Amino acid sequence: MLGHLNLLLLIILLVSALWTVLTRSLIRSAIGLALTSAVLAVIIFRLGSPLAAVCELSVCAGLIPVLFVSTISLTHPRTQAEKLEHRRGRLKRFIFLPFVALGLGLFLSLMKLPLNIPSPLAQRVYDVREVIWNMRSLDLIGQVIIFLAGVFGVVILLKEIKSHE
C-alpha cells in the first residue's frame, strides 16, 4: 500500500513538472512549480527529513511561486498574434520527450543493473543549528556569496532593462 502511495506521488510529481514546463501561461507555470514542490515536500517528509520538507514547502512551494506570480503580474500580457506565433510548433519540440523517457526506462529495466544502493549508515543525529553553524560553516559562507551573485544578476539583468525602457 505504502509502495503504491510512493508510486502515486512520483507520478503526480512527474505530471505536475511536465505541466509546469509545457503550459503556455506563465501564471500556470508558477502554480505548477508550487504544486511540484509541494509533492516533492511530501516525498522528502516520507523519506524522513521533516526539516528539509518544511524548507521545501515554505520556500520552494510558497515563497518562490509568490515572487514569480508577483513579477508576472507586473508584465504585459501577450497579444493574440504573439500567442499564435508562440503556440505554433510548440508541442512538436517536446513530442519526443515521453518516448525518450519511456525508452530509457525500458532500457534500464532490461539491463538489470545491480542497483544495490546501500542504506544510509547509522549516524548520530545532529541538531540542525549545529549542522548549519558549526559543521557546514564554509557552505553557509558559500550560500551568502551565491545570494550576492543572485542579487547582482537581478540588478544587472532586470533593473537596467527597465531603465532602458
Place this chain on the structure above:
Amino acid sequence: MFSLLIFVPLFIVMLINMPFGGIRKSAYILAFLLALAQIVFTLLAFFTPLSPLSSGRQDILGNFFNFRIGVDNLTLVLLFCIGLTLLVTLLTGREVVVDQRQRFNFVNLLVIAMAGLNGIVLAQDIFTMYVFLEIAAVASYILISFQKGILALEAAFKYLILSAAASVLMLSAIALLVLVSGDTSFAIISQALRDGSGGFPVKLALGLFVCGFAIKGGIIPFHGWLPDAYTEAPAPVSIFLAGIVTKTLGLYTLIRVVTVLFGQAAYISQILLVMGILSVVFGAWMALTQNDFKRMLAYSSISQVGYIILGLACGPGWGLAGAILHILNHTVFKSLLFVNSAAVETKTGTRNMDQLAGLSDRMPVTSFTSIIASLSAAGVPPLAGFWSKLLIIIGLWQAGFKLVAVIAVLASIITLGYLLSIQRRVFWGKLGSELLNVKEAKGGIMISAVLLAAIAIGVGLAFPFIPAAMLNSLSSLLGG
C-alpha cells in the same frame, strides 16, 4: 591563511557596495590589487618549502569558523592561474567596458567569481566544492550576458540549462557517495572507496561525476554550450571563461574528484582517453572551419583541454604533471589569444576573419604576441606549451597508449594549421583600404598581451632548469 582567498573577495564586494562617498570609484583598483596580491601570495607559497603539503596547516579563519581547507601544488597552480586571469581580464575590461556602471557591475561579478573559484580549489569536502562551483557558475552566467546582447543572453541561457543538468548529475553522485561513505569530506570518502565498499553505486557515481564535470569543462561530447558562450560573451569575459572558469569547474574538479578520490582504475583511464582524444581531434577539426576569430579560439580551447584530459588519463607521473603544467600554459596562451582577439575587435569592429587582413603593420605588438601564443599552443619549442605537451606525450607513451600519443602529436599539426590561418587571414597579407586607419591597441590590452607573451616565453626558456623533483611534486596530490 589560504582561507583569506575566499574571505577577502567577499569583504571587497561588500565594501565597494557600501554607500560611502567615492568607494565605488575604487572598485576597479581594489579588484586589481586583489588579483595582484593573489599572484604574489601564490608564488610565495609555491617557492617556499611546503613540506608536508599544507593540508594540515593552521588556518586562523578555518579554526574560527570550524572548517578545513587544503593546499597542494595543484591548488597553487590553479590559484596562480585564477589571479593571473583576473588581472588580465581587469586590464582588458578597462579598455573594453567603458560605461562606468557596467564596469562596476563587471568588477563585482569578477570578484564574486574569484571567491567561488578559490573556494573550489581550496575545498576539502565534496559538497563545499559543489557550493563554490555554483557561485562561479552563477557569476559566469551573468558575466556572459551583462551587456544584454541578444546572442549573449541566448549563450548564457544555454550555459545555464546545461549547467543545471550538470548540477543534477553532480548532486546525484554526491548523494551516492554519502550513502557509501557516510560523509562528504574527501578524506573519509577516499578511505571508504579504498576499503572497497560500494560496488556498482560507486561506479555510477563516478560516471555521473565525469559527465557533470565534462559539461562544466566543455569536453566533447558535452561541449554544446562552450562555443556560443566564448564567442558571444564580452571580450574580457571570454578571457576569463577560457582562461580559468572552465578549467576550474571542469578540469580541476575532474582531477581532484576522479583521480584522487576514486583512484586511477584502468576503466577510468579508458574513459578519459576516449574523451580526451575526441576533444583533441574534433576540437581542432572544428576550429579549422571557423571564420569568427573568437569561435575558432573556442574550438581550439576544446582541443587543448583534450590534451589535459589525456595527461590526466596517464595517472600520476609525467602525464599528470604535464596536464597540470598544460593548465597553466593554456591559461597563458589562450588568454593571450583572446586578448589579441579583443584588440582586433576593438580596433576594427569585427571578428570575421574574412574581413580582416594585413593588420601586422598596424598592430605589430598584437601580431607578434599572437604568433607567440599560437606557437606555444601548437607546442613549438622552446615555448611553454611545448614542454607540457611533451610531458603529456611521454606520459602517454610510458603508460602504453602509444597510438593515442601519435594521434595527439599529429593533432598538434592541425593546431598549428588553424592558428597559422589566424595569422594569415588577420595579420598577414595586404591591408584593406577600410583598415588603413586602424591603430595598435593601447593601455590595458597592450600590457596584458606583453605580460602573457613574456610568461609564455619565460616559462618555456626556464623549463629545462626546473628540477625534476619539482615537476614530479606537481603530480603529488593531497589524498593521492
